[in-house]
Amino acid sequence: MKKAILLLSGGLDSATCGLIARDMGFELHALSFSYGQRHGCELLAAQRVAAFIGVCGHRIAHIDLAALGGSALTSSDIDVPKDGAGTGIPVTYVPARNLIFLSYAVACAEALGECSDIFIGVNSVDYSGYPDCRPEFISAFQKMANLATAAGVSGRELTIHAPLMRLTKSEIIKTGVKAGMDYAITHSCYDPDPQTGAACGRCDSCRIRKKGFEDAGITDPTLYSA
Amino acid sequence: MKKAILLLSGGLDSATCGLIARDMGFELHALSFSYGQRHGCELLAAQRVAAFIGVCGHRIAHIDLAALGGSALTSSDIDVPKDGAGTGIPVTYVPARNLIFLSYAVACAEALGECSDIFIGVNSVDYSGYPDCRPEFISAFQKMANLATAAGVSGRELTIHAPLMRLTKSEIIKTGVKAGMDYAITHSCYDPDPQTGAACGRCDSCRIRKKGFEDAGITDPTLYSA
Numbered sequence: 001m002k003k004a005i006l007l008l009s010g011g012l013d014s015a016t017c018g019l020i021a022r023d024m025g026f027e028l029h030a031l032s033f034s035y036g037q038r039h040g041c042e043l044l045a046a047q048r049v050a051a052f053i054g055v056c057g058h059r060i061a062h063i064d065l066a067a068l069g070g071s072a073l074t075s076s077d078i079d080v081p082k083d084g085a086g087t088g089i090p091v092t093y094v095p096a097r098n099l100i101f102l103s104y105a106v107a108c109a110e111a112l113g114e115c116s117d118i119f120i121g122v123n124s125v126d127y128s129g130y131p132d133c134r135p136e137f138i139s140a141f142q143k144m145a146n147l148a149t150a151a152g153v154s155g156r157e158l159t160i161h162a163p164l165m166r167l168t169k170s171e172i173i174k175t176g177v178k179a180g181m182d183y184a185i186t187h188s189c190y191d192p193d194p195q196t197g198a199a200c201g202r203c204d205s206c207r208i209r210k211k212g213f214e215d216a217g218i219t220d221p222t223l224y225s226a
Numbered sequence: 227m228k229k230a231i232l233l234l235s236g237g238l239d240s241a242t243c244g245l246i247a248r249d250m251g252f253e254l255h256a257l258s259f260s261y262g263q264r265h266g267c268e269l270l271a272a273q274r275v276a277a278f279i280g281v282c283g284h285r286i287a288h289i290d291l292a293a294l295g296g297s298a299l300t301s302s303d304i305d306v307p308k309d310g311a312g313t314g315i316p317v318t319y320v321p322a323r324n325l326i327f328l329s330y331a332v333a334c335a336e337a338l339g340e341c342s343d344i345f346i347g348v349n350s351v352d353y354s355g356y357p358d359c360r361p362e363f364i365s366a367f368q369k370m371a372n373l374a375t376a377a378g379v380s381g382r383e384l385t386i387h388a389p390l391m392r393l394t395k396s397e398i399i400k401t402g403v404k405a406g407m408d409y410a411i412t413h414s415c416y417d418p419d420p421q422t423g424a425a426c427g428r429c430d431s432c433r434i435r436k437k438g439f440e441d442a443g444i445t446d447p448t449l450y451s452a
Contacts, residue, residue, distance in 0.1 A: 063289050065333065095336030096329055099374045103322055103329040107291065110321030132374045140370035147363040148325045 001027040004117035004161075005105045006055065008032050010045030012209060013164055015186045016176035017121035018053045020163045023179060026117060030058040031108055033101060035065040041197045045187035052185060061104055065097065098122060098132035099141070102160065106145050109158065116158050123164045123172065138162050169212030177218055184221035198225040227253040230343035230387075231331045232281065234258050236271030238435060239390055241412045242402035243347035244279045246389045249405060252343060256284040257334055259327060261291040267423045271413035278411060287330055291323065324348060324358035325367070328386065332371050335384065342384050349390045349398065364388050395438030403444060410447035424451040 004026035008014045021028055030053075032046040043060060050058040102120060109115040122133040131137065142160040149158065164172050176183065188209045189199035199206050201224035213220035230252035234240045247254055256279075258272040269286060276284040328346060335341040348359040357363065368386040375384065390398050402409065414435045415425035425432050427450035439446035 061290060064287060096333035096371075096374060099332060099371070100326070100329045103326045107322035107326060134373065137370065137373040140366070140373050144363065144366035144370045145322075145325070147360065147366050148322060148358045 001025060002117060003027045003029060003056075003112060003115040004119055005108050005112070005115060006030045006053075007101055007105055007118070007120045008046045008050060008055075008058070009121070010042035010047075010049055010186060011121070011188045011205075012169075012176070012183060012186045012212075013121035013123055013172060014046075015049045015053075015121075015181060015183070016172050016179075017119050017162075017164055018049065018055070019176060019179040019181055021119045021161065022053050026119075028053065028055040028119075029108065029112060029115070030055040031101075031105055032058070032060045033104070034060055034062045035097070041192055042187045044197075045185060048185040052182065059108070063100065063104075065095075065100070096132065098130075098137075102141055102145075106149060106158065110149055116156050117161060118158065119161045119163070121164050122162050123167060123169075125166065125168045135162070135165055138165070168215070169208055170215035173212050173216045173218055177216075182221075188222075193225050196223075196225070198223045200224070201226040227251060228343060229253045229255060229282075229338060229341040230345055231334050231338070231341060232256045232279075233327055233331055233344070233346045234272045234276060234281075234284070235347070236268035236273075236275055236412060237347070237414045237431075238395075238402070238409060238412045238438075239347035239349055239398060240272075241275045241279075241347075241407060241409070242398050242405075243345050243388075243390055244275065244281070245402060245405040245407055247345045247387070248279050252345075254279065254281040254345075255334065255338060255341070256281040257327075257331055258284065258286045259330070260286055260288045261323070267418055268413045270423075271411060274411040278408065285334070289326065289330075291321075291326070322358065324356075324363075328367055328371075332375060332384065336375055342382050343387060344384065345387045345389070347390050348388050349393060349395075351392065351394045361388070361391055364391070394441070395434055396441035399438050399442040399444055403442075408447075414448075419451050422449075422451070424449045426450070427452040 004021055006018050006021055006028045008018060008030040009032065018028065030050045032043055034043060105118045109118060122138065124134050138160050142158065145158050167175065188205045190203040190205045191200045192198060199222050206224065209222065210220060230247055232244050232247055232254045234244060234256040235258065244254065256276045258269055260269060331344045335344060348364065350360050364386050368384065371384050393401065414431045416429040416431050417426045418424060425448050435448065436446060
């Protein structure tokens with residue numbers, strides 16, 4: 001079996017991406033990040049999803065993005081917006097997050113050896129306006145990574161797979177359900193209840209998730225507090 | 227003054243790069259990494275160099291690359307070679323290290339705001355065969371970073387400056403000495419004496435440094451144990 005690194009947040013997208021990668025026949029090595037996110041319970045979801053998919057290994061890397069500041073997802077000084085998406089890049093954008101995550105995935109692939117495939121669940125359709133979720137970013141990253149690494153030098157091309165890139169949220173959900181995913185174990189909310197872990201139902205991430213299930217005509221198994 | 231991020235290892239190259247950036251008129255925000263390197267004393271050197279250059283701020287980010295394994299610089303299971311450079315990519319190559327460092331620098335620049343310049347002291351001449359020190363990597367990284375970030379989206383182009391790229395080690399040393407650098411405060415050795423911090427004098431990094439001073443006709447102020 002070919003080895004692949006799976007970037008796994010514990011959200012709906014990365015869980016679906018993981019099932020797709022598994023069904024393509026890859027031996028999966030999951031990689032999650034504890035980066036100072038206020039929705040730390042997504043790491044518990046990542047562990048549930050990793051077990052559900054049946055990954056070969058799961059590493060949680062500790063990196064300090066909160067110290068950099070500048071995002072509502074990592075700073076308690078900036079509130080998570082609850083009244084729908086505005087225009088432009090939202091305050092929940094974590095500077096260069098996917099860039100750092102993918103860079104670690106490249107390092108993991110190099111250290112693991114004989115691993116040329118990386119899966120990331122980014123999506124350019126319902127993507128909330130983050131610059132690092134666009135196809136042109138993924139394509140430029142792959143090109144750059146092949147110049148950065150021993151794998152690239154040796155002619156073993158690294159491939160960044162983003163199988164959800166051009167799917168709508170409802171298409172992603174239908175794909176996952178068809179592949180047997182139980183979305184009740186995933187977590188999407190940016191601002192969950194600190195006691196119960198229930199999703200707020202009002203942040204951008206909750207809104208997009210809710211609408212995805214509605215559009216797909218599938219019952220949303222998420223526990224919302226509002 | 228324009229703000230810039232300076233990647234600062236505490237070695238000869240990044241110190242020289244910092245002086246060049248300062249003399250170009252940038253307000254410098256230094257960024258160093260505690261990444262599980264066996265030559266942790268380079269962080270003390272980074273602090274000395276930051277003070278010498280007169281940076282505006284200095285952040286030391288803690289990231290765990292040792293957990294990934296695969297390099298003599300972070301794993302005690304792999305010895306640092308002492309008998310000169312072999313062929314191919316050396317075992318001291320840390321997978322995707324410069325990629326991760328630059329990704330953090332991009333995140334720092336984004337979080338700092340109004341910062342579009344990043345300095346890195348990579349060098350393709352005496353570079354020991356690391357793939358992530360080549361000009362084509364830096365150029366591809368810059369292109370990719372402008373697609374990854376809010377800065378890029380807003381049309382404020384990020385520039386990755388690598389002013390040492392095409393200089394030999396002796397040219398770097400001459401440049402630094404001319405700009406007033408005191409290289410006694412820098413640290414290059416991969417395997418320093420754990421008690422005294424003295425450079426081993428035999429690893430690739432020591433060999434390249436020694437030869438650089440010889441070629442430049444400048445006295446090497448380094449304390450070597452061999």
